[in-house]
Amino acid sequence: MKSASCGKAKKGDVLITVSSIDSEKVVINIRSKVKELYAHEIEKTVREIVSQAGKTNLEITVDDYGALDFALRARLITALQRLQEKGDDTDVLA
Amino acid sequence: MNSTDVIKVNKVFNSFEELFKQIQINDGMTISFHHHLREGDNVMFQVLKSIQKIGVKGVTLACTSLMNTHDFIADMLGDGTVSKIQTSGLKGKLACMALSGEMPEPVIFRSHGSRARAVSDGELKVDIAFIAASAADIFGNANALDGPSAFGSLGYGVWEAKNAKKTVIVTDYLSQSILRDISISQSYTDAVMIVPSIGNTAGVKAGSLKEKGNPRDSVIASNVANTIINCGMELDQSAIQMGSGSVSLQVGRHLNGYMKERGKKFKFGLGGITQDLIDMLNDGTVDSLLDVQSFDPKACYSIKNNKNHHEIDVNTYANPLNKSSAVNFLDIAVLSATEIDTDWNVNVLTGSDGSIIGAIGGHQDVAAASKITIIAAPLFRNRIGVIRKKVNTVVTPGENVDILVTDFGIAVKESRQDIIKSLTDKGIKVLKIEDLYKKCISFTSEPRTISFTDKVAGIVQAPDGKVQDYIYKKV
Numbered sequence: 001m002k003s004a005s006c007g008k009a010k011k012g013d014v015l016i017t018v019s020s021i022d023s024e025k026v027v028i029n030i031r032s033k034v035k036e037l038y039a040h041e042i043e044k045t046v047r048e049i050v051s052q053a054g055k056t057n058l059e060i061t062v063d064d065y066g067a068l069d070f071a072l073r074a075r076l077i078t079a080l081q082r083l084q085e086k087g088d089d090t091d092v093l094a
Numbered sequence: 095m096n097s098t099d100v101i102k103v104n105k106v107f108n109s110f111e112e113l114f115k116q117i118q119i120n121d122g123m124t125i126s127f128h129h130h131l132r133e134g135d136n137v138m139f140q141v142l143k144s145i146q147k148i149g150v151k152g153v154t155l156a157c158t159s160l161m162n163t164h165d166f167i168a169d170m171l172g173d174g175t176v177s178k179i180q181t182s183g184l185k186g187k188l189a190c191m192a193l194s195g196e197m198p199e200p201v202i203f204r205s206h207g208s209r210a211r212a213v214s215d216g217e218l219k220v221d222i223a224f225i226a227a228s229a230a231d232i233f234g235n236a237n238a239l240d241g242p243s244a245f246g247s248l249g250y251g252v253w254e255a256k257n258a259k260k261t262v263i264v265t266d267y268l269s270q271s272i273l274r275d276i277s278i279s280q281s282y283t284d285a286v287m288i289v290p291s292i293g294n295t296a297g298v299k300a301g302s303l304k305e306k307g308n309p310r311d312s313v314i315a316s317n318v319a320n321t322i323i324n325c326g327m328e329l330d331q332s333a334i335q336m337g338s339g340s341v342s343l344q345v346g347r348h349l350n351g352y353m354k355e356r357g358k359k360f361k362f363g364l365g366g367i368t369q370d371l372i373d374m375l376n377d378g379t380v381d382s383l384l385d386v387q388s389f390d391p392k393a394c395y396s397i398k399n400n401k402n403h404h405e406i407d408v409n410t411y412a413n414p415l416n417k418s419s420a421v422n423f424l425d426i427a428v429l430s431a432t433e434i435d436t437d438w439n440v441n442v443l444t445g446s447d448g449s450i451i452g453a454i455g456g457h458q459d460v461a462a463a464s465k466i467t468i469i470a471a472p473l474f475r476n477r478i479g480v481i482r483k484k485v486n487t488v489v490t491p492g493e494n495v496d497i498l499v500t501d502f503g504i505a506v507k508e509s510r511q512d513i514i515k516s517l518t519d520k521g522i523k524v525l526k527i528e529d530l531y532k533k534c535i536s537f538t539s540e541p542r543t544i545s546f547t548d549k550v551a552g553i554v555q556a557p558d559g560k561v562q563d564y565i566y567k568k569v
Contacts, residue, residue, distance in 0.1 A: 011476060012476050033476060034447070034476065034477050034478060034541075036447045036542065036544060037446060037447055037477075037478065037541035037542055037544070038477055038538075038539070038541060038542070039542075040542055041539050065476060066475070066476020066477040066478065067476075067477065068474075068477055068537055068538065069537075069539060
């Protein structure tokens with residue numbers, strides 16, 4: 001299983017970890033300080049970016065500390081790029 | 095016992111066991127504490143543990159406020175030692191318990207002024223007030239200026255002592271000579287309880303009093319100072335309350351410089367007294383400080399040595415029903431908010447997710463009385479928007495608020511055309527609060543609406559004792 005991450009576990013930021021999985025699904029786990037208020041918006045943004053990138057077989061963990069939407073997008077896009085850069089045959093954790 | 099014996103009664107106790115033989119504590123009594131020591135308080139713990147030990151049940155805990163350090167009370171609600179809570183604010187475990195419906199009775203929230211009113215008009219009858227003091231003498235005189243744990247003004251404690259049926263001074267320093275500075279007179283004191291330590295005065299500055307600022311706070315502070323300077327109010331001989339926290343401290347620094355340059359002087363600085371107000375007193379840019387609560391133990395030296403630094407009790411500070419409380423003379427007040435809505439209603443007690451995170455403090459009292467009331471807040475805190483269509487809990491009604499200053503601009507209420515004109519004439523852009531709301535949502539997007547049950551978890555009083563709003567248990 002390959003994994004990559006981007007962001008920080010810090011106020012106003014978000015730490016995103018993406019891992020390749022065997023199943024053809026996209027599994028999203030959200031931990032957030034503002035989960036009650038914004039879990040729906042966070043999930044919407046994550047699904048939008050993943051589908052734009054045409055990805056499946058992913059587990060995405062969002063560890064959110066109240067990041068604004070643009071920060072969430074930037075962190076997720078970078079995490080996906082980092083995962084891609086690792087290629088298919090590596091097995092190194094980020 | 096004849097009258098001479100009464101005079102000779104020894105007031106000083108070294109064990110709670112002996113104290114409770116003299117001062118009867120029974121099931122269902124109301125006991126009170128003040129919160130000057132804030133996160134550093136250790137008096138409530140020692141007193142309540144002793145009460146729990148002797149098996150007293152059903153106590154009403156009437157505190158001027160409660161902090162994270164008082165989480166231990168959760169267990170005492172569990173075993174029935176404590177059954178009701180009345181306070182200005184609630185944090186940590188106790189806040190969670192109130193919201194999840196684990197408290198037997200709704201919590202009553204009062205502002206400091208409302209608390210002063212309630213203990214004097216009979217709404218809140220305190221059986222025993224346990225008052226942390228940093229020094230006492232054998233006659234029962236007390237202050238918070240002497241001794242190793244000096245914390246400054248005893249403003250809340252003084253009024254509790256005057257109104258409770260019995261008053262117990264709890265201290266870790268018994269002065270051998272009669273105290274020179276007497277905040278609570280022996281005439282109100284039934285007993286002096288000596289404990290190893292009343293707490294850690296470093297905890298006074300913990301909690302909401304973080305000094306560490308960030309660039310955003312600097313922008314807000316600069317906008318607040320600019321607003322105050324240009325709002326049309328003559329600052330020379332005006333009265334101001336600025337609050338605590340990093341924004342307020344920076345506002346103080348801006349105003350100090352401005353007043354010094356022009357040889358102007360505020361009449362008085364009121365409320366929680368910070369190091370910056372003491373600097374202004376020393377620099378001659380404020381004539382007097384009226385100190386109901388010292389947010390910095392350094393205030394002790396200033397109160398003792400500067401005749402213009404006055405310790406005042408909470409009755410003098412903000413009781414709406416007395417003949418003349420200090421808030422009524424305020425010209426400018428800077429207050430905070432967890433939320434403010436487009437009708438200008440302000441919340442300082444609950445968060446947007448419905449949790450209890452703050453305290454009313456003097457918010458309602460000051461906003462109602464001050465000629466100009468400014469709310470200083472960021473547009474959003476971590477994705478949580480501060481400007482809402484409707485606040486979760488109305489603490490201070492919109493009619494008492496005039497200006498909102500954020501990091502993204504300044505809004506003034508339509509009805510204050512005088513302020514709008516002054517600011518606009520000085521080239522300061524004035525926005526509508528709806529504009530700031532839209533700006534806020536453009537960053538945060540619309541949050542999900544939180545659902546509440548119809549079970550009341552807390553009652554928020556207005557200063558006159560009427561219900562201002564309710565806090566409901568979450569679904």
